[in-house]
Amino acid sequence: MTQTNEPVDFIREIVKQDLAANKWGGSPITRFPPEPNGFLHIGHATSICLNFGIAEETGGQCHLRFDDTNPTKEDQRYVDSIMRDIEWLGWSWNEHLYYASDYFDQLYEFAVRLIRDGKAYVDDQNAETIRIDRGTLTQGGSDSPYRDRSPDENLELFEKMKNGEFQEGEKVLRARIDMSSGNLNFRDPVLYRILKSDHQRTLGKWCIYPMYDFAHGQSDSIENITHSICTLEFEDHRPLYDWFIKELNIHHPQQIEFARLNLTYTVLSKRKLSQLVDEKFVEGWDDPRMPTLSGLRKRGFTAESIKEFCRLIGVSKRPKTIELSLLEHSLRKGLNLTAPRVMGVLRPLKLVIDNYPTDTTEYLEATNNPEDESMGTRLVPFERELYIERDDFSEDPPAKFNRLAPGREVRLRYGYFVTCTSFVTNPESGEIIEVHCTYDPTTKGGYAPDGRKVRGTIHWVSANNCVDAEVRLYDTLFTVEKPDESDDFREVINPNSLEVVRNAKVETIVLDPNGGNTYQFERLGYFTKDTENESEEVPLFHRSVTLRDTWAR
């Protein structure tokens, strides 16, 4: 058990007290119960880190259980991606991999017990009628005319449901509780519906499937879960969760709810996320603009940064919207310490050093990571013709512009001081196509022996000794902080969320297969090589996150 001075959230507090009181007679058992109908996103990560984290901290166990009770929406593809993402985050369910569908026989038996006890009945009404009879938020519902069927009749009908003797929608099994309850979940909730579609795991064995409310708690119970942690929208379901377990007289886990995550400038509902994919607003579930774990991974987020983020936001019951900057901070914090530095020019502008020899290449020593001396140094080729960032030259510099401009002297990082002497424009477009300068040979490495200062330091690459790269620059997927509050979230999609830069110039060292995938391009940000793109002749980089920039570019 790790001891820290970190404040303990209310759920860990409960677990701690239960442990002290030996409430469960053993270690805590939690579970992460995704439905395999989509990819995991950053919001799921908070739940994963909570459940697996608590288990790890207390010597308990966290189960992975797929809540696969609706074969019409679920798919093995999602099961695979979910397992990959959890493992990528660094958690392990060990041998505790389960599926709600593993319990279909037991769940059926539970239903039979409720029927025998007069606590459940088969209803012949259609969905529409049931909905109307359920009443409204402010008015109680009315009893179904089939509510008082005898247990024997119900047993027989339920078995026929199971045997496929009825059509979809023709009958459902309902709990017999209280149609006038203020809690809508108590108004005779549906327990089983007929679904004549094959299940990805049980195949054609069943044509009736349990609803969430009937499957979830009992599955928790079967697995001896101690703390069943879920999100706030299930708060109203807890009395029902407790009701089933009490009626069935089985192991009673404690359901605890916490607030789900919202992030500014993004959406985190599976429905909207899959809409973005289906309607081609993004390239797929793992598009680097997506808040999915696979998207974030492709973007260059590390598992550690995601965990750090989850730690920073804490756990509570208040609906929360976290600022995207906190997620970015979590990434930069880690990458600052680990990512090798490299120079890369996104929008190349040729810089010619007129007084530098034409046939010379010097190799200048550059620090790989100023935060970590053990990462050493590298040699960067320096020649007469270089590329600098187009933004780093200004014909008519604004106030406080610290970069290159006519007559100004700047330092080329790890190189020399250079002074701009002239520039060439395209007579047609007026675009600046080349900048000329002279260098001071005594400033090699970037130090002036006379101690004179220079206003700025800019990055560069050797024009004839660099690699071309495609770089994808990402901005938020939405133009407003809370796209969920728009009438149609598709109308606030950011048309400029992706910018493809095709002729970036980067130090050749990024080609080194042993160099890792994420680099800091100095002064620009962190960029991650796309490893699925290895076959292309030009490397592809995703901008993971920019550097913090107090200068309004």
Place this chain on the structure above:
RNA sequence: UGCCCCGUGGUGCAGCGGUAGCACAGCGGACUUUGAAUCCGCUGACCUAGGUUCGAGUCCUAGCGGGGCAGCCA
């Protein structure tokens, strides 16, 4: 005109009856061969009203505000 939950700086989190702290963001400064990082500083909050108490952000009540719930989704 039902039931449930939640109200602490801009955003989050802590404070467990003894007079508010942390992170991110913002602003300013130091340092700087990344306008980064690092360091220092500043701005800025207990929803309201009663009550209990020597003492309330913390306990009670009411009000106000916010959120969730009317799938044969989870």
